[in-house]
Amino acid sequence: MIPELGHFALSVALAIGLLGAIIPLIGAQRGNLLWMSLARPAARAQLVFIALAFLALAHAFVTNDFSVAYVASNSNSAMPLAFRISALWGAHEGSLLLWVLLLAAWSCAVSFASRGLPLAFVARVLAVMAIISVGFLLFMLVTSNPFLRQLPPPVDGADLNPLLQDFGLVIHPPMLYTGYVGFSVAFSFAVAGLIGGHLDSAWARWARPWTLLAWCFLTLGIALGSWWAYYELGWGGWWFWDPVENASFMPWLLGTALIHSLAATEKRDVFKSWTVLLAIGAFGLSLLGTFLVRSGVLTSVHAFASDPARGVFILAFLVLVIGGALMLYAWRGASMGVSASYATTSRETFLLANSVLLTVACATVLLGTLYPLVLDALNLGKLSVGPPYFNSVFIPVMTPLVVLLGLGQHARWKQDRFATLCRELRVPLFGAVLLLGAAVAAISAARSPRAIFGLALAAWVIASTLIGIVQRCRARQAPWRAFFALPAAYLGQHLAHLGFAVTIVGVTLVSLNTVDLHTRMAPGDETDVAGYHFKFVAALPLQGPNYDGTEAQFEITRAGQGPLRLSAEKRNYRVRAMPMTEAGIDAGLTRDLYISLGEPLDGAAWSVRLSVKPFVRWLWLGAIMMAAGGLTALLDPRFRRVSARRAARRNDEQRVTS
Amino acid sequence: MTPRRKRMVIIALCVLGVGIAVALILSAFNQNLMYFYSPKEVASGKAPNNRPFRLGGMVVKGSVERGTASDLTVRFKVTDFAQERTIAYRGILPDLFREGQGIVAIGTLDAQGVFVASEVLAKHDENYMPPEVAQALKDGAANKMAQP
Numbered sequence: 001m002i003p004e005l006g007h008f009a010l011s012v013a014l015a016i017g018l019l020g021a022i023i024p025l026i027g028a029q030r031g032n033l034l035w036m037s038l039a040r041p042a043a044r045a046q047l048v049f050i051a052l053a054f055l056a057l058a059h060a061f062v063t064n065d066f067s068v069a070y071v072a073s074n075s076n077s078a079m080p081l082a083f084r085i086s087a088l089w090g091a092h093e094g095s096l097l098l099w100v101l102l103l104a105a106w107s108c109a110v111s112f113a114s115r116g117l118p119l120a121f122v123a124r125v126l127a128v129m130a131i132i133s134v135g136f137l138l139f140m141l142v143t144s145n146p147f148l149r150q151l152p153p154p155v156d157g158a159d160l161n162p163l164l165q166d167f168g169l170v171i172h173p174p175m176l177y178t179g180y181v182g183f184s185v186a187f188s189f190a191v192a193g194l195i196g197g198h199l200d201s202a203w204a205r206w207a208r209p210w211t212l213l214a215w216c217f218l219t220l221g222i223a224l225g226s227w228w229a230y231y232e233l234g235w236g237g238w239w240f241w242d243p244v245e246n247a248s249f250m251p252w253l254l255g256t257a258l259i260h261s262l263a264a265t266e267k268r269d270v271f272k273s274w275t276v277l278l279a280i281g282a283f284g285l286s287l288l289g290t291f292l293v294r295s296g297v298l299t300s301v302h303a304f305a306s307d308p309a310r311g312v313f314i315l316a317f318l319v320l321v322i323g324g325a326l327m328l329y330a331w332r333g334a335s336m337g338v339s340a341s342y343a344t345t346s347r348e349t350f351l352l353a354n355s356v357l358l359t360v361a362c363a364t365v366l367l368g369t370l371y372p373l374v375l376d377a378l379n380l381g382k383l384s385v386g387p388p389y390f391n392s393v394f395i396p397v398m399t400p401l402v403v404l405l406g407l408g409q410h411a412r413w414k415q416d417r418f419a420t421l422c423r424e425l426r427v428p429l430f431g432a433v434l435l436l437g438a439a440v441a442a443i444s445a446a447r448s449p450r451a452i453f454g455l456a457l458a459a460w461v462i463a464s465t466l467i468g469i470v471q472r473c474r475a476r477q478a479p480w481r482a483f484f485a486l487p488a489a490y491l492g493q494h495l496a497h498l499g500f501a502v503t504i505v506g507v508t509l510v511s512l513n514t515v516d517l518h519t520r521m522a523p524g525d526e527t528d529v530a531g532y533h534f535k536f537v538a539a540l541p542l543q544g545p546n547y548d549g550t551e552a553q554f555e556i557t558r559a560g561q562g563p564l565r566l567s568a569e570k571r572n573y574r575v576r577a578m579p580m581t582e583a584g585i586d587a588g589l590t591r592d593l594y595i596s597l598g599e600p601l602d603g604a605a606w607s608v609r610l611s612v613k614p615f616v617r618w619l620w621l622g623a624i625m626m627a628a629g630g631l632t633a634l635l636d637p638r639f640r641r642v643s644a645r646r647a648a649r650r651n652d653e654q655r656v657t658s
Numbered sequence: 659m660t661p662r663r664k665r666m667v668i669i670a671l672c673v674l675g676v677g678i679a680v681a682l683i684l685s686a687f688n689q690n691l692m693y694f695y696s697p698k699e700v701a702s703g704k705a706p707n708n709r710p711f712r713l714g715g716m717v718v719k720g721s722v723e724r725g726t727a728s729d730l731t732v733r734f735k736v737t738d739f740a741q742e743r744t745i746a747y748r749g750i751l752p753d754l755f756r757e758g759q760g761i762v763a764i765g766t767l768d769a770q771g772v773f774v775a776s777e778v779l780a781k782h783d784e785n786y787m788p789p790e791v792a793q794a795l796k797d798g799a800a801n802k803m804a805q806p
Contacts, residue, residue: 234753235750344664344668360676360679364683367683367687368687371687381693381694382693382694382793383691383692383693383694384691384692384694384712385687385690385691385692386690386692386764388686388689388690389686389687389689389690389691392686392689392690393682393683393686393687396679396682397679518730518748518749518750519729519730520729520730578753578754579753579754580753581753596750598730598750598751599750599751601724602724607730607750607751608750609750
């Protein structure tokens with residue numbers, strides 16, 4: 001009964017979506033206040049019904065209702081409760097339900113947090129989001145309904161892919177999806193602005209917090225995915241340039257360009273058309289990511305066996321939404337009016353250069369991701385583009401970006417003098433050299449030309465950022481008081497840039513200096529890796545709720561340090577008869593020790609992977625700092641206060657014009 | 659410089675930058691394309707000798723031989739049901755590597771015609787067959803049926 005209610009709730013949500021898409025849009029064109037005011041309640045009601053559907057499916061998972069086909073194929077009564085719930089988004093249908101739930105949640109949030117905005121604008125934004133939700137709900141109901149029954153029900157479920165039975169999967173998809181879907185808000189703001197014909201700095205100010213919030217979630221989501229891959233896939237990689245990873249990374253690159261371009265649009269009324277294009281592009285790539293992952297065209301952990309009808313549906317939807325937005329852009333783009341002027345040496349130029357570089361980086365990833373698919377679809381041969389391509393292209397594009405980031409932070413808006421800027425940058429440059437020298441002296445891993453190059457970039461960003469803050473405070477009469485009075489947006493920006501530098505340090509050192517040993521070890525064997533002494537103590541049998549396996553215990557010693565115990569597991573999940581590697585990891589700020597079991601060899605021996613990974617935590621630490629920076633900036637009262645004031649003024653104007 | 663000339667210089671610099679970027683990207687792209695070949699295509703000499711490619715097929719039952727030393731060398735054969743090819747690999751095989759399972763290996767051919775793999779991929783699902791391998795197996799089997 002409950003699954004049918006869930007199915008019914010989805011259908012109702014579709015109907016509400018249709019109403020919420022059509023009526024407010026017409027109302028906004030005609031200036032009909034009643035029709036426009038339907039947008040907010042429709043968004044809220046839609047959230048209620050989608051949440052009901054979500055709860056209905058969650059109920060089926062919790063109560064092990066294997067008469068629901070989706071539950072039967074992705075859950076098992078022996079699975080722990082937390083994984084039974086997260087299995088909801090472990091496969092195609094459920095993750096789509098999560099997608100629409102989050103979309104409805106964002107719409108609802110917009111409906112509540114948009115009181116100061118003109119009604120016509122809000123009506124259009126919510127209508128565009130409703131159109132997107134209609135597309136996805138239709139897709140679910142037609143091709144991938146999670147509530148379908150399977151009669152007679154199987155005795156027990158087919159279990160969830162063991163790789164996905166993990167805490168990382170409990171939080172990674174919701175986080176990533178919140179980011180993906182969040183770009184729909186920026187997209188809807190852009191489309192609404194295009195329809196209404198007013199894309200100005202006020203528009204950018206409204207769009208900024210939403211875009212920033214979505215970007216924070218996406219940053220965390222990608223970092224979580226990388227962390228999960230690191231400890232769960234059993235070979236210690238943290239980024240594979242896998243198409244599915246690229247699918248989440250491309251919106252992030254454009255989203256990063258977008259938040260910077262939006263800042264310039266808001267402050268200086270420049271790059272308006274560029275910003276709009278970025279907003280359309282970022283969400284377009286989110287949709288493309290969904291298409292790539294869900295259509296089954298990709299061969300990866302994430303690609304669930306699925307029929308091509310689904311892929312075609314999403315592709316058609318993608319073409320419709322993004323093509324429509326671009327046509328609207330071509331038609332209305334000219335109405336945006338002239339931009340303010342700025343000099344060649346100014347912060348605007350640096351921001352523009354960086355957002356162009358980010359776009360180029362995104363385009364290279366897109367080329368490497370799509371080219372094999374296109375060639376395969378045209379039957380021109382099967383090929384793949386390996387990580388060496390991405391590495392060799394990405395670094396040359398990111399290097400100027402990092403250099404310009406350090407410069408741009410010190411440049412003034414509108415006009416700066418190149419000579420003055422150079423003079424001001426002498427201190428940060430000196431600081432960066434000192435920092436680099438200290439790093440090279442302290443970290444033995446940092447003494448190769450390539451490591452020094454990477455660390456120099458990071459040191460440049462760190463010095464430029466910190467000295468920027470110091471200079472700003474010292475210019476005031478009471479520096480310390482000035483420090484604590486710094487606006488949240490300013491602090492957030494600098495925190496995020498520091499996070500970026502921290503990630504660069506992590507990427508550089510872990511890529512260049514990981515020591516990795518594959519060897520054969522039996523209990524009692526000892527070996528040395530990068531100054532650490534590993535001893536295989538014992539191999540013990542292991543019993544889990546839905547798996548058995550072997551636990552290998554190791555003892556690690558290093559000169560002057562006591563022994564450290566670490567155990568790695570090899571599990572065999574009973575239902576799917578699938579082996580899984582659980583790595584033993586000792587995390588540290590400057591290095592991780594990583595042990596994973598390969599396979600049993602003759603006798604009691606195992607093939608074992610032992611790794612020492614310097615500074616690998618910095619990768620994710622930096623991502624957390626970036627997201628924290630974004631969230632800090634969101635706290636800036638400026639966004640709320642000024643937007644309310646400006647909106648009030650706009651509202652008056654609107655009344656006069658319409 | 660007049661603003662006009664300044665603008666021209668900037669545009670020229672941009673065009674130059676984009677040109678360099680495109681050249682870099684395309685050359686890197688070209689160097690790193692990896693084609694997929696089935697054992698039959700390798701046998702007929704279609705696969706390149708000097709650059710890495712991907713070889714896929716089903717691991718032949720009973721063909722897996724391990725080295726005795728501690729260096730984890732392993733040799734096994736893959737088949738597309740038309741031809742077989744020996745693959746040599748040193749290191750830890752993925753969890754789902756099994757006899758009778760479809761795999762993809764990345765590597766180069768040595769002088770004896772052995773495929774020396776730097777990486778062996780078996781996907782994370784017991785029912786999963788890499789699409790290239792599935793296609794190669796289908797083609798190979800069809801070929802064999804047509805021959806006798």
